[in-house]
Amino acid sequence: MVILASQSPRRRELLARILPDFQVCPADIDEAPLPFESPKQYVQRLAHEKALKVLAFYSEHCIIAADTTVVLGDVMMQKPESDLDAFAMLSSLRGREHEVLTGLAVYGSTCRALEVVSTRVRFARVSDELLWAYIATGEPNDKAGAYALQGVGDVLVESIDGSVSNVIGLPLQVLSERLLASGVNLSLSRRID
Numbered sequence: 001m002v003i004l005a006s007q008s009p010r011r012r013e014l015l016a017r018i019l020p021d022f023q024v025c026p027a028d029i030d031e032a033p034l035p036f037e038s039p040k041q042y043v044q045r046l047a048h049e050k051a052l053k054v055l056a057f058y059s060e061h062c063i064i065a066a067d068t069t070v071v072l073g074d075v076m077m078q079k080p081e082s083d084l085d086a087f088a089m090l091s092s093l094r095g096r097e098h099e100v101l102t103g104l105a106v107y108g109s110t111c112r113a114l115e116v117v118s119t120r121v122r123f124a125r126v127s128d129e130l131l132w133a134y135i136a137t138g139e140p141n142d143k144a145g146a147y148a149l150q151g152v153g154d155v156l157v158e159s160i161d162g163s164v165s166n167v168i169g170l171p172l173q174v175l176s177e178r179l180l181a182s183g184v185n186l187s188l189s190r191r192i193d
Contacts, residue, residue, distance in 0.1 A: 002184055005054040005065040010150060014170040018186050027053040027065060039071045040116050043103030048114055051105035062108035062182050068169045070145030072098045077145040086135050086146040090156065093145065095125035100167045106178040113178045117171040119162030126156055
């Protein structure tokens with residue numbers, strides 16, 4: 001059995017694309033960054049800690065854990081605390097390229113893979129009016145970097161270099177390879193939209 005150590009509905013939706021049968025067991029850990037911890041070290045540590053916490057209870061299962069952050073320069077962007085905070089974040093991303101990092105852990109009795117997947121995202125030079133219209137949707141409220149690529153937030157994005165699913169929270173290509181290496185049979189099916 002595969003267990004997703006996450007309460008994120010986006011990660012559940014993404015995992016269901018390649019593996020319809022899995023359980024969810026969120027891992028409650030302290031997500032505060034450590035002093036002098038780089039963004040890459042941060043997401044890798046959190047994915048590792050989440051996986052270990054769930055693995056302690058389900059040692060015979062394959063555990064998937066992930067943590068994603070938005071990085072502009074050396075600054076990790078957390079979830080906005082208000083609409084003004086969301087506007088400040090989105091304004092700082094406007095017309096610039098940033099990095100989305102996901103720490104990914106796939107732990108089980110037959111494998112232990114821990115890595116960081118990076119995707120470069122360039123925001124368009126959008127107007128203040130478009131930023132406020134996006135903020136009015138409420139979508140930025142619980143998103144790192146104050147945007148959701150899988151939602152209306154894609155109106156802000158000019159280009160992406162790397163995994164789109166990574167930006168949403170779970171790099172499916174890398175995850176698929178790790179699961180297959182762990183002996184997990186995937187269930188890829190054609191989606192009809």
